[in-house]
Amino acid sequence: MNLRNSIHNKIIIIVGYLIIFIYTPSLFAQDEGTDKIDTLSLQKHSHQSNADPRYSVFGPPASDQWKIQASFMNADHENVSAFNFYKKNQRDKTIFLSLINNGLDNTSQYRVKQISGAAVLFPFNDDDRYQFELGGTFDDINDTTLYNSTLFSRFTYRPTPELWLRVGYEYYDGYQPGHARNLYVNSTLNSYYLSAKYKIGFISPIGVIGGGKVDEKTNNQFGGGVFIMGPWNTYAFGGYIKSTDEIEDVRTLAIGRWAPFRLDDIPSGFFIWKHKPDYDFQLGGLFFGNRNLFIQPAAVGMITGMFISSVTLRVNSQLRQRKLLAISEDYENFDHSFFYVHLNQKINNSNNVGFTAFQFYKLLSDIKFYVFSDPVIGLFYTEEINPIFDTKTFFLVDKKEKYFSYQVGFKIFNSFLIEAVHYPSRDDFTIALSYLIK
Numbered sequence: 001m002n003l004r005n006s007i008h009n010k011i012i013i014i015v016g017y018l019i020i021f022i023y024t025p026s027l028f029a030q031d032e033g034t035d036k037i038d039t040l041s042l043q044k045h046s047h048q049s050n051a052d053p054r055y056s057v058f059g060p061p062a063s064d065q066w067k068i069q070a071s072f073m074n075a076d077h078e079n080v081s082a083f084n085f086y087k088k089n090q091r092d093k094t095i096f097l098s099l100i101n102n103g104l105d106n107t108s109q110y111r112v113k114q115i116s117g118a119a120v121l122f123p124f125n126d127d128d129r130y131q132f133e134l135g136g137t138f139d140d141i142n143d144t145t146l147y148n149s150t151l152f153s154r155f156t157y158r159p160t161p162e163l164w165l166r167v168g169y170e171y172y173d174g175y176q177p178g179h180a181r182n183l184y185v186n187s188t189l190n191s192y193y194l195s196a197k198y199k200i201g202f203i204s205p206i207g208v209i210g211g212g213k214v215d216e217k218t219n220n221q222f223g224g225g226v227f228i229m230g231p232w233n234t235y236a237f238g239g240y241i242k243s244t245d246e247i248e249d250v251r252t253l254a255i256g257r258w259a260p261f262r263l264d265d266i267p268s269g270f271f272i273w274k275h276k277p278d279y280d281f282q283l284g285g286l287f288f289g290n291r292n293l294f295i296q297p298a299a300v301g302m303i304t305g306m307f308i309s310s311v312t313l314r315v316n317s318q319l320r321q322r323k324l325l326a327i328s329e330d331y332e333n334f335d336h337s338f339f340y341v342h343l344n345q346k347i348n349n350s351n352n353v354g355f356t357a358f359q360f361y362k363l364l365s366d367i368k369f370y371v372f373s374d375p376v377i378g379l380f381y382t383e384e385i386n387p388i389f390d391t392k393t394f395f396l397v398d399k400k401e402k403y404f405s406y407q408v409g410f411k412i413f414n415s416f417l418i419e420a421v422h423y424p425s426r427d428d429f430t431i432a433l434s435y436l437i438k
Helices: 002-033 296-311
Strands: 065-075 078-088 093-105 110-121 130-141 147-157 163-177 184-198 203-214 221-229 234-243 250-257 268-276 279-288 336-346 352-363 372-390 395-412 416-423 428-437
Touching: 163 296, 184 296, 203 296, 221 296, 234 296, 250 296, 268 296, 372 416
Parallel strands: none
Antiparallel strands: 065 078, 065 428, 078 093, 093 110, 110 130, 130 147, 147 163, 163 184, 184 203, 203 221, 221 234, 234 250, 250 268, 268 279, 279 336, 336 352, 352 372, 372 395, 395 416, 416 428
16 A cells, blocks of 8 residues: 555656646746747648648658667676667657567566567558558577567557557567476467547547457457547546456556747656556656757657557557667757656566666757767666565565666767766676767
8 A cells, every 4th residue: 555655646746746847937038928039930842731641740841861770788787788779760760670599578577579560661662651660689598498489569650640440459478477396478469459549629638448368368459549639738538447456457647748840948747656456657748948859759659559569469658669889878868857657567466576766868959079969968767676586584575776877979970879877886888889860
């Protein structure tokens, strides 16, 4: 009960801070906003003046960027190396490949050699009203002859600016941790879903239905939610999904403010709470400065994706969200950014696994020295909880750990990006070199 009260108190405090940060500056900015120059009207490729329907969803077109990253991580005396690349424009990361040696599979908690790949395609005349995504992961479990394979696909159709439809399918065949007599237990699943959203003024109702099997056990799901757009680019969302298996019932709540294409110097941000009987997830962010790219497509896509992913039987976030880089570079979209992440997963009646993290980034985009530019500083605080086996009681006990870490990085010739994260108390570190092709 104390844990539940603590979580609820966190939610109330964070939502309160968000409301203060979002609404207070807005009240003072209303009169000033009309006097500012409409910078968007000066852009050559304004999405509002461009009649091309291909750019009706994601805003003004942007040139393609290719990013390549090689990284090395030393964590708990385990060495992890990775190679990633992706292509990105204003619409999405449209193609990517990830290779990891001895990477930690966060779903199954064991070490693997992993290859992941996917593509986001607009097959009909490059029109973003028709979007197809296909991806998969193959894991070779270290020190065994076993493997895991995951495949996901989804098709999104946007016939009008108001209507949004998506159908998806997911397949998995692999192994879960077992017990002393059988260290790995085979597990399979097939799942599918259909969702739709329609905008009526400032309200967008959304519905979803899905089903599938996990190891021959059927689980059907259906639910709905409402996305509300408020004044000053604020928004709120609430949704609920009911499942055949009650432990999969999930509630999703969100609140925030996106930044307009015409930057108005007002902070943007979001807070998402996703809850199941054995799972609690919270994600928040606040963004400041003129380099503020948390615009409407990003906000709507994030909330919609978080809600719909609840009907899939396995959350493969690396593929769906394409969070490939060993060191996140989301900070490049903001001058100042603050992130809050909380995850708590019950693994039995008395043990949990999870973490709470606070991250702050400052991007010094105005600083240039010789061939060096865009230095970044990140400060992080993390609390982790993991079950360990107590040899005295022969039971699992939750081990809690608290630690600080920091990140430094800078660009060379505006194309090479060097970054490092260090965990002083744990003697762990990650270093990455990225190359950006514009």
